[in-house]
Amino acid sequence: MHRQLMKGNEAVVRAAILAGCRAFYGYPITPASEITEAAATLMPKVGGVFVQAESEVAAVNMLYGGSSAGVRCMTASSGPGISLMQEGISYLAGAELPCVIADITRGGPGLGNLGSEQSDYHQVVKGGGNGNYKTLVLAPNSVQEMADLTRLAFELADRYRNPVMLLADGFVGQMMEPVEFAGKALEPGTPSWAVTGERETRGNMITSLHMKFDDLERHVRHLEEKYRCAEQLEARVERSFTRDAEIVLVGYGIVGRILKAVVAEARAAGLRVGLLRPITLYPFPTSEFRAIASHARCVVVVEMSTGQLVDDVRLALNGACPVEFYSRVGGNVPGHDEVMALVTRLAREMDLQARLEEMGVAHA
Template sequence: MRQLSKGNVAVIRGAILAGCQAYYGYPITPASEIAEAAALYLPQVGGTFLQAESEVAAINMVYGAASAGQRVMTASSGPGLSLMQEGISYLAGAELPCVIVDVVRGGPGLGNIAPEQSDYFAMVKGGGHGNYRNLVLAPASVQEMADFTVLAFELADRYRNPAVVLTDGFVGQMMEPLELELKTVEEPEKPWAVKGTPETRPNLVTSIFLEPDDLEAHQRKLEAKYKRAAQLEARYETYMAEDAEVLLVGYGIVSRVLRTAVEQARQQGLRVGLFRPITLWPFPSKALAEAGARCAALLDVELSNGQMLEDVRLAVNGKVPVEFYNRVGGNVPSAEEIHDELLSRLAALA
């Protein structure tokens, strides 16, 4: 039942399972295999693949296809996502569903092509202009690259909003067994779409509301939607967290390193657990606050300069000390490194 697949390729396998009809993108390392897989597979199942002239064009092609009611996606890495931010704001403003995959590389600027988690602010907090949110999922394995792409399509349609699969170069490039199951695609009706038919002739896709009262009403509607998503869609995973004195917090590839670190710590009799946010927006604040309340300290580990750290601290709201450890530039800490760090922090706490 299993097949060995690259994370980036698994994204497209998931997309095809989800009934994705179109992919518009621009190549960039370490995300290019997503475009390549889309080019190879989508046209074979009757879908559209087009390599755009830029990420700017790509995200606006996504906007056009989404306006017409298609399940559509794009993928890129940091620099490309920076260029797409304008379009993502328009998509959110016009309430258009789509899936955007960010295989994060080192930044800022051209940075490098090694894995980082430095696009957290850009994708989770917005990045484009205006009051909007992206739904953000953070896979940690090849299987989740496929599964979360499927979920992202469902969430995007459910909330008429861009959904982001935020991952990194390692998860994109690595290979693991992938198990897929054919399922019937249940795509919601999109009566708002513009399809060039008599029924859809009155429809208008737009993000412009020139009168302040109109725009305020539109934003209230978006806020209500985001509030609903925040209540229903927060996802997370814990590992040996029930009796943990120290809770490690990390997402994506880091959560796997932390899982190994937890195992090593437990072998030495240290009560260490893991909290792994799966959705970065909505952030699983409530669950983290509850899990954190039982602990003496939290250690947040990231491949960024402390971007998720703000959400972790907000979640526990000063009730538990939150320590921070990071590697950047494309370095990924080993489990041993985390373990050593943990011991030195514990010594300092004692």
């Protein structure tokens, strides 16, 4: 395959179709609309289904129907639309239906604005629907990852029979970069549990309803077991100069890219700075954080939210390392220079502390 220039949003649909996705149900919203538009053009060409739904509520329930019928299917939206989908996501997880949902995050709360934020972390990673469920969440930081992680999302969705979410900010959705679509076009078979309107599947039933208390408890424990498995097997990160880093920067999506530039500049200035970028937000890469805690003297979380990812970082570190937090919101991006200034200040403080320690002066 050849590298070609493309928007992240456009890459998602192509990667989805290559992964065997043959149904897309969408409702337009900035900055995710290109996904729906590309699906409207491409799905019919490959014999797939495209429906523009009357609302995100309908779209997510179409996912429920398409997935029940054993078809790889997806939708895409942004903050307010994802909020409307939360009902359906809970049903999908409850009925163990695989599907992929992309959230190209914009500013909030409410209508917020069309700028890029990372303020959907909680509603996507923690879930906004009712009941004990989880969605697996992948966080691409480039157009290439938009493609690669979309393909992975379909694999994980089928493997765990669970919705998988792609959480990208508006920048990653809107920007163009070269992308290469690795891997052949897939044709996944129909899963045995699906309801397809054929004799072999007549006895199948899809539901999230379990009237007997013991039945529901068994079901919820089964879901819990799946999530424990995913936590063991699926956590993914990108590490950059973390081995000897005293200051570890943490951010996902576009912030991960900015932090990479900061690491390069800091290293050039002789500062031992590294980057730990979660690629899966659920399962959260807890063990990676525990590992850096052994040598890092400070972890700096940078987000385009008032502090959502940072909660998980703090939980993972469990007090093993101090955590600093820096954020911009409203559509503003944490500037490379702003983060660099913070890193320089922290390094100076640490250096000062070390010198005080050398001098035998206790530092409060």
